[in-house]
Amino acid sequence: MDSSRIRNFSIIAHIDHGKSTLADRLLEMTSTLTPQEMQSQVLDNMELERERGITIKAHAVRMKYRAKDGHEYELNLIDTPGHVDFTYEVSRSLAACEGALLIVDATQGVEAQTVSNVLLALEHDLTILPILNKIDMDTAQVEAVQQQVVDLLGGSPEDMLLISAKKGLGVSDVLEAIVQRVPPPPGGTDQPLRALIFDSLYDAYRGVICFIRVVDGTLRKGMNIRFHATGRTYEAEEVGVLRLQRIETDTLGTGEVGYLIAGVRAIEDARVGDTVVEARRDAVEPLPGYKPLKPMVFSGLYPVDSDDYDALRNALGRLRLNDAALLYEPETSTALGFGFRCGFLGLLHMEIVQERLEREYGIDLITTVPNVRYEVVGKDGSVMEVENPSSLPPASATEEIREPILAAQILLPSEYIGAVMKLVNERRGTYINTEYLHTDRAILHYELPLGEIVTDFYDRLKSVSRGYASFDYEHKGMRRGDLVKLDVLINGDALDALSIIIHRDKAQTWGRELCRKLKELIPRQLFEVVIQAAIGSKIVSRETVRPLRKNVVAKCYGGDITRKRKLLERQKEGKKRMKQLGKVEIPQEAFLATLKMDG
Template structure:
């Protein structure tokens, strides 16, 4: 006998509330979730630790949420009823905006948390728009009101002006001192509507996340919309058309807890002996195998990677380990795209696709930390659309596959719309940075106080390397930045090749905009001159576009003093020896190969950043 989900809670959809939290990095989202778990008694005090839901070491260290984590809480309200609260934690960063949109689809309401000292920031804006599009009820909350710098009135004004939400009765709370937490729970009861009643008995459930458990296969996180799921149900995934038998269903409190059945409006997990993560797509609809639904729930799309980079083991014997590690990461991260590739310089490795730069950084760090691997990544590149003169269209993410320029009609590059929030003192430096990155400023809005909201358009390949770092340094860390994909536009993109001793080195080749090619070529040549060891002969290091050399450095030869043995006498003796030496060098140059040491690759790839 499995007891009812919770003592005192009898299933009734009108006592269920599903909500998520929207906030900018470091506005106190994880701390507020901790307090909610404590107040509802979901986690006993002795098991409580800070940022309980961010269980990855990296999440705690950087103070960001990478993986969404749902929790079911039971709350005894002042009206005497017990309510079931399903809280779906969402990542805050723009790279994970598809996951955020799926998590929001599983909810009826959202808590908008704004730091009372900092006001509205860029990522808050992006995610609020996602919530408003889905008609969610939004409850504004001002956190950190215990700080001396807190200015709740100013923050309310910003919520009203920038986001356009009524903020008169925003809840004032401090997650640190626990003030206002009960008020949040009571407000959720009133403001967030219960789940809509199911139209019929057909099973429909939204997959909003998945997670790989080494013992039980893929666990699906689902929100049931209509119908019921229990052990033994034959289910079908609508996007992949795969069928499975359910072995177990349960809820998170916050650890997995088995229950008999998941009913409409509830959120929980489903285990169904699924071995491959590729069988589960986030945003997909689960229905029953026989007599299931004909139309899936709206909003599903296949996630496409935006940024590509090569990942290579430093020691080629580690190749298998890197492959295993990437496969394991893919199990928990369905958006990571991996394919094998090899390069003359770096040996065997993988070409990986990511949702954005933060995603790339996190994957890279997880490979180094969790799997203890020594790896190197090549410079990240975006996906270009190349139209050939025959009318055929190719998607190029790797400079090595770039077609012969003579056969190209035009190249299109992806552009993004970026929102930058900044104190108005820094407008000048940001404009200069924008121009350097080929951006155009679309509009400037004042946000009360002395803050501005700038809307820029940038080519994506300009902002994936170091834009964020540069923005933070020109604004002393005060600006926040957020971007979303806009569209492809025709641009003059060319391939820059680096040649050492007249041989092309593929690892350094990259696709760049015509205006940036020369400077980039120079920088790489200069760096290579410093890091390649000198040879017995002169080595030319060149950067070329098509057949044209745009930059060159010469690595001078190591030479031996052949005339040291000559005392005085006729100059012709010395000349003869020098001629002989010259011939030897020439011959050596013809047969000599320059091997570029591994460290040189590291240094140059780091230098480009």
């Protein structure tokens, strides 16, 4: 099709503002799907996506629409995930578009992820169409939310489209606005081939399937192509378009969105954000913005049953095929046995992977305390990256430890500013400024250590703001911190799975709280169990689980006291010997307790 009649757009929104529902209505109104094929959240094809009401993987679909001017247009919807953990996927999807539909819930108003996505869209110089959804709800505040959007984007309230995606009200106006206001794709048909990979998935029979947007030139079936970042060359076995199923075509022209199959067996060879070029052309400039994905949060995953180790390794291997952001490597723990140290984009990503492993592969897991990647500068000036507390060099060999810092923004009603600032200050946040979007809504800008938010920060934020605050962040860099390694000792033996790298000011409080919780959770033995928290050789907290005592003097009735004393002394000797040989079983609840501790 002539590129002047192609429109590439994305839908961006905060979680649960109606993005997937609007996509359903657009597919219905363009007859892309028959009524029999239609179901709610049709683009969210993962069970977990439907259940949680969030989009985890980006999707693309082509629609045909005959506009009021009588011409037929090709509309390519490139769906995006809505959560901050998947910001890179969102940015690559936006790079494949010229326009974005910004959906704001008329009952909720502008939220943190809305602001973040708007900034991303403006970075890519996209045309933004503001849409107010759920206007049919009794609690909708149309005029107030319109003013919030005007304060955010500029323009006037008349520019906004008022819809109810669930009922289909105003959706036909959205289709017309896409045709009239979103510009056609630039790019030259006579230019050398350049195509952006905005997503990929693994097929057991065909290898990696790349979802691409052709920016310049034409991609033909049988063409020899090269992936610019890796330099690997392949033959394009199949190209085609996406209408929820893959429909094979001979070519993909400038501005078109489709898929490419080239017999790629490793998903690392076809990374999201890479540029596909023709193999015989060497001097082609890649498309801007490519960067390799870097995990931010790390955690150990161990099977509850050690016999499931091989099953866990196979399950992680399969998940890795469809999730290039998941990294894992084998590790061993004295307490938990064999497992894997896994790297995730963020906490939601970690939660999704764990849930998929348990649901789809039936593996019961123990998860260690999530932690982040630190930089350790040695006395000799060398810099090493540490993801596992057990890998931290001794303090005598360490000059400084640097931790990742986030530029965070918290959007909230003005009445909760005090409570939220108190929470963020407890988490070592550095205040930057407050920006008022409206008289009753503000954005707090902070710099926060990533290590302070990886456990329960989001839950606490929702609690102190009664669910109204929303949180967004981006990685800013590494900064020196007064950090120490806190070990947990059980009868003098270090329990490596509960070790943590923590700020010195919080170490004693954390250690005391953890020892207290472990005392409640570890069952009593026939010998005394000593639980200690230590920084290096300095013990900062201690709790004791008292031993169970068998009544060895029950058989003594009357007689001399020395008989009883002799029996008790013998019992004492036996307990001392048992303590040397005895092994304390740590219940799974002890590891889960660390995830629920107040930071």
